[in-house]
Amino acid sequence: MKLYRVTALVLRHLYLYRRSLPRIMEIFYWPFLDLVIWGFITLYLARYQTQVPGFVTFFLGALILWDMLFRAQQGITITFLEELWARNLMNLFASPLKPSEFLAATMVMSVMKVTMVSIVMGGCALVFYSYNVLVIGLWLLPFVLNLVVTGWIIGVFTTSLIMRFGQEAEVLAWSMVFLFQPISCVFYPMEVLPVWLKGIAWANPAAHIFEGMRVVLSTGEAPLGNLAWAVGLNGVLLIGVITWFYWTIAYCKDQGLLVRVGE
């Protein structure tokens, strides 16, 4: 892997943000709006729901962490879509750029977006709701890292589908992640799921992170079991999805889809 090719692609995407208000809004506006709406809902529910300790902490913490996963996925998929919309895929794949370098660049963009969104949401939560996301403590770091990797897994999977099925599958860039939300147990514990769905949720690394977050916030105990599951599943799924991405590129080259994907 050549670092200069990765930075070339990152530079190309950073140039986009220089003079594009909608792209900047994507980073600041939507996370802010999410937080305002969910923040007020949380405050309202907290008045009537006293059985769950730390209700606001659970909900706002979960919301911020969920948005990190969402932005990590978007960082991958939207970066690919930008190339597709610009009809630039042919320029890239006819250059020495390797698929691994392309993926690395999208991951760098993803981390940049997550960092920006985290700062915005963390700051807003503190200002508007006196909620400090750092209340989760040092566990926040492994939680975030794992959620970013889960976001990458969903992002690479979605990107492969768009590459395979073309622009008509573009809607998956925004909708796919929400397919994972019910089984990520973001706002409720895994125990509320029906048995058959619980099995599926166990295979989702994000579910273990949100379970872990609740363990830390409610008992203060170390969620080592949850983290171990999340790391293990993320590792296996990341390898699987990258293999799938390579297979999709080979398939698209064989079928001549790579040069027609933006049409």
Add this chain to the structure above:
Amino acid sequence: MTSPVLKASQLTKRFGEFTAVDGVSFEIRPGEILGLLGPNGAGKTTTIQMLLGLVTPTSGSIEVFGLNLSTSRETILQQVNFSSTYIAMPQSLTVEENLWVVARLYGVSDIAQRIDRVVKKLEMDEFRHKVTRKLSSGQMTRLTLAKAFLTEPRILFLDEPTASLDPDIAYKIRSLLKEERQSSGLSILYTSHNMREMEEMSDRIIFLQRGRLVAEGTAQAIVEQFGKADLEEVFLKLARESDTPLS
């Protein structure tokens, strides 16, 4: 005799039942301009896409600089570039930003000087800071050519490079290509629907029809082979044959 910089052997591409390219073999020699001619649907674009590694051949092989494209893709594409009237560059970036990205992607050194040189060469100074979406089609063509020249390739694939240029700029581009070939030994695969341009530019021409190579040689030799007055007449004959439904 020097060994070819590019050698395509029995190149075939099938999409299901449809054969886009059918057992095509040809070579490009160092410093040669090889014209690739054929009516729409003859397999020119698929051939170029295979040469660029964008489409995998069903069978046959491609050797560039003596290396197999399927196993040495990165090394080969580092020394190859392409330009087409029909490709786009990222529209939200300025011309100069686009060139910076390309230069970094290919690991070009002295980027600023190299961009200055290519901008001057292609007379792009007046629009180098313009956002790409605001370029005219002629300016856009010059940008895609600049992108191709910037990396100083040893082989250049040019798909109708002068299609949207005014005659003056088109003439300058043709002169520039000839100069580059003279000075750096650049090899070029050139497609155009302008037969006079093909005659002027190409050292040799290969003619594709329905995915098959039907003629190869100098423009003069091909004209004589088909017993026609000029290359345009040969093209029309083959294009009209292609329109005839296959029995």
